[in-house]
Amino acid sequence: xxxxxxxxxxxxxxxxxxxxxxxGISWVVMSLWNAILPEILQVHTITYWQAMGLLILCRILxxxxxxxxxxxxxxxxxxxxxxxxxxxxxxxxxxxxxxxxD
Numbered sequence: 001x002x003x004x005x006x007x008x009x010x011x012x013x014x015x016x017x018x019x020x021x022x023x024g025i026s027w028v029v030m031s032l033w034n035a036i037l038p039e040i041l042q043v044h045t046i047t048y049w050q051a052m053g054l055l056i057l058c059r060i061l062x063x064x065x066x067x068x069x070x071x072x073x074x075x076x077x078x079x080x081x082x083x084x085x086x087x088x089x090x091x092x093x094x095x096x097x098x099x100x101x102d
Contacts, residue, residue, distance in 0.1 A: 026052040 030051035037043050046054070083091070 029055050
């Protein structure tokens with residue numbers, strides 16, 4: 001019972017932490033832009049929302065939305081490599097059932 005309560009609290013914490021992080025990074029982008037670029041490049045200052053849009057645009061163009069290492073954690077990659085073809089198909093089927101895949 002305690003473990004499920006902890007998970008719920010952790011999810012709520014992350015649900016609140018992610019927007020705070022995004023808003024904080026947007027403020028940093030706006031501050032740096034407005035402090036440096038107008039004098040160097042003679043560009044206009046930007047608003048907070050423009051900074052957030054710029055941050056999202058850069059993420060789309062240059063970073064994508066991939067989080068964490070490619071291929072998953074090393075222990076899962078190793079487990080996958082050591083599976084037989086039958087085990088891999090069973091795992092794929094479990095994921096299809098769980099996540100509503102084809």
